[in-house]
Amino acid sequence: DVKVTQSSRYLVKRTGEKVFLECVQDMDHENMFWYRQDPGLGLRLIYFSYDVKMKEKGDIPEGYSVSREKKERFSLILESASTNQTSMYLCASSPPVREQYFGPGTRLTVT
């Protein structure tokens, strides 16, 4: 049974703070993804990684960076949080086949 965990379920940060969101998967998956979910917009891809130290920009990478130092861990970094980054952040992992497995999400509020 695939397990994807995210470090926090709820997070409140101030504008300008640096924010780290951690994601860990236990299935040795090559691919990992970070999305944000906003009402009516579905899930939008921020960044993804297909191997350790590899990363690629998704559809909305501005204001974000990522780190993948180990295969099981994929971190999303908000260098200087802004109120328009208030959102639900979802991490996913997948093997080379198509289905992605999602973590429970982190609800981030930036005030």
Place this chain on the structure above:
Amino acid sequence: DQQVKQNSPSLSVQEGRISILNCDYTNSMFDYFLWYKKYPAEGPTFLISISSIKDKNEDGRFTVFLNKSAKHLSLHIVPSQPGDSAVYFCAASESNAGNMLTFGGGTRLMVKP
């Protein structure tokens, strides 16, 4: 420009009846389609998928239909149960884009007892 669209933000259905959720796409290179279900405060969970070489895939109460010429897919849930109440996302991918998925905006399904 959204390549995957779910035009109905919400749908209300009586328990025991059929729920039909629709999804349209514009990218003709998409060749694999998935449906995810999401409860509040949880991550999306994979429900069912279909490859473009098929026009129907069935799994228990869930059936996905694909109409390639219309670039349209639909998810049928029969019979609908109150526990099916959730947000449903359709997603699409193309073989040449690795494992990237493009998601629709979601449809909130409410099944009334």
